[in-house]
Amino acid sequence: MRHEQATIRTGRRSGLPIIIAVHSTALGDAVGGCRMHSYPHLFDGLADALALSEAMTLKCAAAGLDFGGGKSVIVLPPGGTITGEERRRIFLDFGDAVEAFGGRYRAAEDAGTTAADMAVARERTAHVHCLPERLGGSGEPSELTALGALAAIEAVWQHIAGTPSLAGRRVTVIGLGQVGSRLARCLAEAGAELTVTDIDLDRKDLATEVGARWVDPATAATTETDLLVPAALGGLLSHDLVTRLRCAAVVGPANNQLTDDAVADELAARGIIWAPDFIVNAGGVIHGVLMDIAGGTRTEARTAARAIGPRLAGILRQADLSVTTPHAVALEAARGRVAAAARRTD
């Protein structure tokens, strides 16, 4: 394990396993969202927390934030929606688990959790962020995640076609949750010819609203398209899938898109640009850190999220110059910043 700490505790009210992983605090307290999801096994949840917290370290380092990487996972039993008192018990337990870290890990919402859930956790700890605006919080970070992802998509298209304009470009979005739905609306406004999917068929309404073509989730990734935008959960890009992709680039907000780092090389070998996910989806953590922790304004946070575009453009140029992948360039820079900070604190 390359992590500073990982804990699993059973919520005393909910009986559910709550996993918190702190990958690194070399740059500062660890920040990272709370994912609530149904996993086949507890250890799948642990593996997700470990991988996601490491990605948070890279994300903060690459975005120039003085924070480290952490992540929490609440492991749900299979099936069913959790609401009402049952949900409240889970997030009181979650607040206790976060409090046990004494501020070394600070949480906010992620896939499967909301600002309202964080407001419940706040009853047990001060170290949760992005509460609902009606309660004086900074609200859902997904708006800035979508804004940053849009800036990244435009930067990739500029790199490929010499223009950031997405008008008439074929863009396929996989996953229409908190981030994907907002991003799909932005892409529709930008004039993209949209194809969308989600395993939740209720999301077809959004497809109709934005004038997008709906495809089956099983075939969405291999649809012929200019830009493929993963906005669901991780692990989409496997060795097998890469051989079947029919796109010029993959650039989207989903965390941990690669099943392993070698997939980035295979994408490059096929001439497909892959924009490193931890660069593309930093808008959410920028929201949390700048607005909630540093007390900045929404305008400042939006400006910082838009800066993801130029940052990614620089990485793509550097990769071309060095004849390597954008993934290798981004990893080296982020790991270098963390290693330098660790040396200073030794």
Ligand SMILES: NC(=O)c1ccc[n+]([C@@H]2O[C@H](COP(=O)([O-])OP(=O)(O)OC[C@H]3O[C@@H](n4cnc5c(N)ncnc54)[C@H](O)[C@@H]3O)[C@@H](O)[C@H]2O)c1
């Ligand atoms: N919320 C944020 O601000 C934020 C920040 C950074 C990164 N991310 C990452 O972005 C991704 C989406 O986050 P979110 O907050 O929108 O989550 P969410 O849970 O709101 O949405 C995920 C959506 O993906 C759908 N989905 C799941 N599996 C699918 C599949 N196989 N095919 C198609 N659709 C599928 C779900 O039905 C859901 O609608 C996650 O990987 C998350 O970690 C989110």
